Amino acid sequence: MPEAGYDLAALRADFPILERRVGDHPLAYLDSANTSQKPRQVVEAIAAHYLEHNANVARAMHVLGAEATESFEAARAAVAGFIGADRPEEIVFTKNASEALNLAAHSLGARLGPGDEIVVSVMEHHSNIVPWQLLAQRTGATLRWFDITAEGRLDLERAAAENLINERTAIVSLTWVSNVLGTVNPVARIAAQAHAVGATVVVDASQGVPQLPTRVADLGADLIAFTGHKMLGPTGIGVLWGRYDLLATLPPFLGGGEMIEVVTMQGSTYAPPPHRFEAGTPPIAQAVGLGAAVGYLRGVGMDAIAAHEHELTGYLLGRLAEIEGLRVLGPTEAVDRGGAVAFTLATRDGLDIHPHDVMQLLDSRGVAVRGGHHCARPLHDRLGIQSSTRASVYLYTAPAEIDALAEGLGYVRTFFEGHSFEGHR
Amino acid sequence: MSVEAMYQEIILEHYREKHHSGLREPFGAQVHHVNPSCGDEVTLRVLLEGDQVTDVSYDGVGCSISQASTSVMTDLVIGRSVDEALALHEEFTALMHSRGETEPDEDTLEDAVAFAGVAKFPARVKCALLGWSAFKDAVAQSAAGIRLEESNDE
Numbered sequence: 001m002p003e004a005g006y007d008l009a010a011l012r013a014d015f016p017i018l019e020r021r022v023g024d025h026p027l028a029y030l031d032s033a034n035t036s037q038k039p040r041q042v043v044e045a046i047a048a049h050y051l052e053h054n055a056n057v058a059r060a061m062h063v064l065g066a067e068a069t070e071s072f073e074a075a076r077a078a079v080a081g082f083i084g085a086d087r088p089e090e091i092v093f094t095k096n097a098s099e100a101l102n103l104a105a106h107s108l109g110a111r112l113g114p115g116d117e118i119v120v121s122v123m124e125h126h127s128n129i130v131p132w133q134l135l136a137q138r139t140g141a142t143l144r145w146f147d148i149t150a151e152g153r154l155d156l157e158r159a160a161a162e163n164l165i166n167e168r169t170a171i172v173s174l175t176w177v178s179n180v181l182g183t184v185n186p187v188a189r190i191a192a193q194a195h196a197v198g199a200t201v202v203v204d205a206s207q208g209v210p211q212l213p214t215r216v217a218d219l220g221a222d223l224i225a226f227t228g229h230k231m232l233g234p235t236g237i238g239v240l241w242g243r244y245d246l247l248a249t250l251p252p253f254l255g256g257g258e259m260i261e262v263v264t265m266q267g268s269t270y271a272p273p274p275h276r277f278e279a280g281t282p283p284i285a286q287a288v289g290l291g292a293a294v295g296y297l298r299g300v301g302m303d304a305i306a307a308h309e310h311e312l313t314g315y316l317l318g319r320l321a322e323i324e325g326l327r328v329l330g331p332t333e334a335v336d337r338g339g340a341v342a343f344t345l346a347t348r349d350g351l352d353i354h355p356h357d358v359m360q361l362l363d364s365r366g367v368a369v370r371g372g373h374h375c376a377r378p379l380h381d382r383l384g385i386q387s388s389t390r391a392s393v394y395l396y397t398a399p400a401e402i403d404a405l406a407e408g409l410g411y412v413r414t415f416f417e418g419h420s421f422e423g424h425r
Numbered sequence: 426m427s428v429e430a431m432y433q434e435i436i437l438e439h440y441r442e443k444h445h446s447g448l449r450e451p452f453g454a455q456v457h458h459v460n461p462s463c464g465d466e467v468t469l470r471v472l473l474e475g476d477q478v479t480d481v482s483y484d485g486v487g488c489s490i491s492q493a494s495t496s497v498m499t500d501l502v503i504g505r506s507v508d509e510a511l512a513l514h515e516e517f518t519a520l521m522h523s524r525g526e527t528e529p530d531e532d533t534l535e536d537a538v539a540f541a542g543v544a545k546f547p548a549r550v551k552c553a554l555l556g557w558s559a560f561k562d563a564v565a566q567s568a569a570g571i572r573l574e575e576s577n578d579e
Contacts, residue, residue, distance in 0.1 A: 351441060354487065354488035354489055354492075355488070356463060356465075356487075356488035356489075356490070356549070356552065357432075357488050357489050357490075360428055360431075360546070360549065361428060361429075363428070364427065364428035364429070371463070372462070372463040372464055373463070373464040377464060380464070386464055386465075386466075386486040386487070387463065387464050415429070415432075416437070
């Protein structure tokens with residue numbers, strides 16, 4: 001059984017929700033790829049902001065306004081440091097990763113026209129598909145797709161054979177870590193290819209930044225989107241990182257307060273990044289919470305977190321491999337693989353047990369997983385299935401929770417088999 | 426109520442062997458309903474003759490609750506008058522929204538009473554209603570089509 005490189009019991013004590021019981025069962029929270037739980041330190045930072053320092057940022061000139069602005073900008077600097085950005089001004093706060101990707105699509109799209117190509121992959125989350133579909137519709141650009149191999153990795157050979165990335169490619173937007181397959185994609189390699197033809201590279205790092213030590217320079221992308229709530233922070237805040245010289249050339253996304261330089265009746269000029277992209281009152285308390293989350297993750301150490309995640313993913317894959325009728329989607333070994341593991345389950349006589357039914361029975365035993373298409377319907381179509389069940393681990397996950405899942409899945413199978421055999425008599 | 430009790434034997438039997446499954450000709454209207462949060466889908470056709478529901482055929486993917494509920498629904502509505510079928514839709518929908526406070530009427534709902542327990546799991550109510558909502562929609566479209574044809578004949 002894996003052991004964390006930190007005191008797991010002490011760390012779990014920072015997350016009171018993990019002590020909850022669901023009916024007669026202890027909670028086994030295996031849905032962190034959906035949203036992570038929050039440590040007391042993050043909740044307390046948000047509470048302290050509201051109870052002691054609350055004011056609007058930038059516009060309020062009084063003491064509270066100065067304190068709120070300082071905390072907000074300190075959070076920006078903390079996030080910049082966390083991902084190795086050159087300067088805090090490269091961090092744009094949005095409401096979530098979806099908004100960050102929409103911002104990227106909208107602002108980059110001003111340069112696109114018919115004949116241009118946008119490349120995504122079939123394993124993307126809807127938030128890295130729909131904004132590009134909308135952009136293609138608006139500009140007449142063509143959307144092209146990376147396929148996947150049988151193992152659930154990007155099919156680079158096929159991409160090369162199809163000349164997927166070529167002189168017409170304007171934008172390549174890819175996920176770093178798949179939220180369904182768990183695959184870690186070679187984004188730096190693809191970014192180099194894309195840059196060689198003059199394309200701009202966007203990376204959806206929503207599942208990557210929470211789990212893996214992140215240096216934006218190593219990823220090689222021009223723009224990177226991720227979200228606060230999957231990395232111990234609150235909901236309502238996302239991040240778009242961009243190379244400053246690129247951000248400085250991009251037009252605004254949303255118009256409004258604080259994104260301007262001068263507004264006249266004839267027209268407006270815009271603030272420099274990042275404020276150009278932050279119209280209206282931003283998510284202030286959420287930024288403070290995200291700053292605290294980043295501090296917490298740094299305290300534990302991203303190397304140790306990635307190692308724990310790797311160990312646990314291996315343990316999870318091993319326990320799932322013992323279950324008959326269970327098929328893992330994506331890589332079955334913990335190599336270049338994140339901590340989200342999706343699978344299908346069938347009874348001995350071949351009846352597919354639908355993920356909602358799996359999820360519901362697991363839930364009745366305190367095991368929280370996600371069942372559905374995980375906002376990746378094209379991927380499920382590609383795999384020839386309608387949906388899947390997904391378990392995902394994070395820094396606070398204990399091996400006992402994975403054991404509860406494995407036992408629960410055995411129970412689900414027996415439950416449906418018992419009924420199905422009776423049904424046949 | 427335990428989740429095991431929600432999965433009544435009748436539900437699992439219908440999930441395993443769906444009644445009236447598969448898309449058939451002829452039909453008066455076809456609809457496609459989706460539950461976007463989970464991806465459950467059903468394509469459903471109805472054939473109305475006069476005020477009678479002559480056939481309901483469907484092709485769907487989804488959980489045991491949504492599939493079994495659609496199957497049970499076809500048993501109930503085929504051969505009924507449109508008014509009776511829509512009254513059943515209304516009764517079943519009310520049962521699903523009752524949060525388990527209403528005692529279902531077995532005389533009218535027959536096998537559909539097995540879904541009474543689903544009402545205690547709000548996240549699954551939409552699963553149980555998917556096929557029924559598609560049926561109501563298809564009946565409305567079919568009836569509108571019939572009226573259109575009648576007015577064209579005039």
